[in-house]
Amino acid sequence: MIDNNAQMRLRKLPGVDRLLQMPETAVLLTTYGRTLTVEALRHTLEDTRTGLLQGQVTATSAALNASVPGPTRLVQAAADWLENLLTPSLRPVINATGVIVHTNLGRAPLSQAARQAIDAAARGYSNLEYDLAAGKRGSRHAHATQLLPRLTGAESSMVVNNNAAAVLLMLTALCHGRQVIISRGQLVEIGGGFRIPDVLAQSGATLVEVGTTNRTHLRDYARAINEQTAAILVTHHSNYKIVGFTNEPSLAELAELAHTRQLPLLFDQGSGALLDTSPFGLDPEPTVPGGIQAGCDLVAFSGDKLLGGPQAGILVGRADLIARCQQHPLARAVRADKLCLAGLSATLTHYVQEEALTAVPVWRMISMSVIEVTAVAQEWLAHLDAHGIAAELVDGESTVGGGSLPGTSLPTRLVSLATTNPDALAARLRAEAIPVIGRIQDGRYLLDPRTVLPEQVDDLWQSLVNCARTEN
Numbered sequence: 244m245i246d247n248n249a250q251m252r253l254r255k256l257p258g259v260d261r262l263l264q265m266p267e268t269a270v271l272l273t274t275y276g277r278t279l280t281v282e283a284l285r286h287t288l289e290d291t292r293t294g295l296l297q298g299q300v301t302a303t304s305a306a307l308n309a310s311v312p313g314p315t316r317l318v319q320a321a322a323d324w325l326e327n328l329l330t331p332s333l334r335p336v337i338n339a340t341g342v343i344v345h346t347n348l349g350r351a352p353l354s355q356a357a358r359q360a361i362d363a364a365a366r367g368y369s370n371l372e373y374d375l376a377a378g379k380r381g382s383r384h385a386h387a388t389q390l391l392p393r394l395t396g397a398e399s400s401m402v403v404n405n406n407a408a409a410v411l412l413m414l415t416a417l418c419h420g421r422q423v424i425i426s427r428g429q430l431v432e433i434g435g436g437f438r439i440p441d442v443l444a445q446s447g448a449t450l451v452e453v454g455t456t457n458r459t460h461l462r463d464y465a466r467a468i469n470e471q472t473a474a475i476l477v478t479h480h481s482n483y484k485i486v487g488f489t490n491e492p493s494l495a496e497l498a499e500l501a502h503t504r505q506l507p508l509l510f511d512q513g514s515g516a517l518l519d520t521s522p523f524g525l526d527p528e529p530t531v532p533g534g535i536q537a538g539c540d541l542v543a544f545s546g547d548k549l550l551g552g553p554q555a556g557i558l559v560g561r562a563d564l565i566a567r568c569q570q571h572p573l574a575r576a577v578r579a580d581k582l583c584l585a586g587l588s589a590t591l592t593h594y595v596q597e598e599a600l601t602a603v604p605v606w607r608m609i610s611m612s613v614i615e616v617t618a619v620a621q622e623w624l625a626h627l628d629a630h631g632i633a634a635e636l637v638d639g640e641s642t643v644g645g646g647s648l649p650g651t652s653l654p655t656r657l658v659s660l661a662t663t664n665p666d667a668l669a670a671r672l673r674a675e676a677i678p679v680i681g682r683i684q685d686g687r688y689l690l691d692p693r694t695v696l697p698e699q700v701d702d703l704w705q706s707l708v709n710c711a712r713t714e715n
């Protein structure tokens with residue numbers, strides 16, 4: 244039943260034509276065009292009508308206690324609707340979680356040089372598949388690959404879309420229809436449903452599991468080798484640790500075994516660490532050059548974990564095996580795009596020039612001492628204090644993340660914001676124009692300066708000040 248009151252109110256609502264005449268609508272028409280603007284006005288009117296009929300306070304009429312919103316108010320609601328529609332869903336956020344390679348937050352932030360290289364490649368044409376010296380068709384595999392052998396000690400290399408693709412391509416091209424031997428302790432699920440046994444099945448290779456969850460010996464591998472065997476696969480644990488009574492043969496031992504039986508040793512290294520993590524107080528992460536040096540025939544790794552570049556999957560190793568991967572039809576389906584190749588080349592250049600610790604954000608964060616973090620945290624504290632926002636410094640830990648170095652962390656200094664309701668504060672900070680993602684621990688809302696990019700500090704402060712104003 245529609246009561247008379249509601250009917251009367253509905254009649255007071257202006258029509259779309261009237262709203263289109265409003266001076267405020269002119270801006271919308273120039274910004275969004277007629278079709279979208281009309282849709283927004285219709286939507287707003289419909290929404291308001293429904294709200295009035297149900298006697299509810301709708302978003303449109305929120306402040307008006309269910310009285311009929313005027314035309315200005317309606318146009319404003321339409322403008323909000325349009326802005327919301329056209330705000331990209333993928334947006335920059337401020338990572339104050341202290342997790343350096345945060346998979347949910349887009350993994351590695353890129354260096355300035357990498358961003359410039361991507362911009363240059365995006366802007367116009369490039370010699371992506373053009374040989375400038377010869378003046379004819381070239382190969383996209385020429386890009387980024389001139390630096391990878393130098394950095395890893397491998398003979399040859401190729402770049403694909405991501406490491407999952409690199410592993411799939413390597414297994415499909417080299418092991419399809421044959422057997423691959425892997426330790427039961429390495430049947431990993433990386434996250435997002437990426438499971439090594441599933442990838443093996445996808446590649447058309449048959450999985451031969453050896454050893455036990457905690458202990459696998461060289462002789463277990465040796466016994467499993469037969470004329471159907473195509474390769475031995477080693478997968479880096481990445482995101483978990485087996486502690487206690489454990490054993491795994493070293494890569495060098497496995498390489499020797501594989502080679503005496505004329506088999507390749509394939510290594511899914513995962514993180515793409517080119518540098519040793521132990522000088523920074525972290526556990527030693529297996530490195531890509533370490534894998535090649537140990538005798539692995541192919542090593543697969545990500546471009547956007549510890550390498551600190553764009554999303555990519557990289558294969559390095561023996562030239563004949565790389566050639567087989569390049570020639571496989573799947574290579575086309577998983578190829579890297581020009582933006583990735585441009586960003587990756589620039590990132591690799593930092594390693595060649597031995598400036599990765601300062602130029603590659605991921606490594607700058609890893610190598611930041613607690614003294615440096617404290618200095619930043621104190622600066623934030625002074626700024627917050629000047630705006631009447633109560634906060635204090637507390638000790639804590641940052642982690643590398645990205646499915647690498649589980650169970651090890653970097654000491655850090657956190658900014659703890661005074662709040663009676665950390666969940667509500669977290670929600671408000673996530674709703675800011677540039678959302679801030681911190682962490683809640685023991686009832687505190689914490690920000691870790693280690694993972695906040697220097698160029699985002701002003702935005703962070705702005706968001707904190709905005710939220711402090713609306714607290715209470």
Ligand SMILES: *Cc1c(COP(=O)(O)O)cnc(C)c1O
Pocket residue numbers: 405406407408410433437478479480481511512513514544545546555556645646
């Ligand atoms: C992360 C990871 C993968 C998947 O790499 P993506 O770049 O996410 O596709 C595969 N294997 C290992 C061991 C990893 O750590």
